[in-house]
Amino acid sequence: MRCYNNLFGHVYSLVSLAFAGSIGMTFVILACALPQFKLWWPFFVVIFYILCPIPTMIARRHTDSAGGTNNSCMETAIFITMGIIVSSFALPIVLARASVILWPACYLTLAGNVIVYLTIIGFFTIFDMEDSDYAMW
Numbered sequence: 001m002r003c004y005n006n007l008f009g010h011v012y013s014l015v016s017l018a019f020a021g022s023i024g025m026t027f028v029i030l031a032c033a034l035p036q037f038k039l040w041w042p043f044f045v046v047i048f049y050i051l052c053p054i055p056t057m058i059a060r061r062h063t064d065s066a067g068g069t070n071n072s073c074m075e076t077a078i079f080i081t082m083g084i085i086v087s088s089f090a091l092p093i094v095l096a097r098a099s100v101i102l103w104p105a106c107y108l109t110l111a112g113n114v115i116v117y118l119t120i121i122g123f124f125t126i127f128d129m130e131d132s133d134y135a136m137w
Helices: 002-033 042-051 054-066 070-098 102-129
Strands: none
Touching: 002 042, 002 054, 002 102, 042 070, 042 102, 070 102
C-alpha cells in the first residue's frame, strides 16, 4: 500500500507541475498573440527555459561520475544557470525599453517567467530526491 501512495503522490505532483507550467507558457503566448501586441519577440524566452537546467544537470552528472565532491564545477554551473535566468528576465525588459514590444507584453512575459521557473525548481526538488523509492526505478 505504501508503494501506491508514493506513486499517486508523484503522479499528483507531476500533474500539478504540468498545470503550473502550462499557465506560465500561456502568459508568454498571450504576450505574443493578443491582438494589441502582435509580435512574437517575447517568445524567445522559451530558449532560456530549455537552456536553464542543462548546466546543472551536466555538473551533477560530472560530480557523480567522478566519485567525489567537485564544488567548483557545481558553482560554475549554478553561475551559468543564474546568467541564463537573468537573461530571460532582461530580454523582455530590454525589448520594452527599446519600444519593440509594449509594456503589458513585457509584464505578461515576466509573469510567465516567474511561473515557469518556479515550476522548474519544483520539478527538480520533487523528482531529484536520492532517498525516495521513486529514484530506485
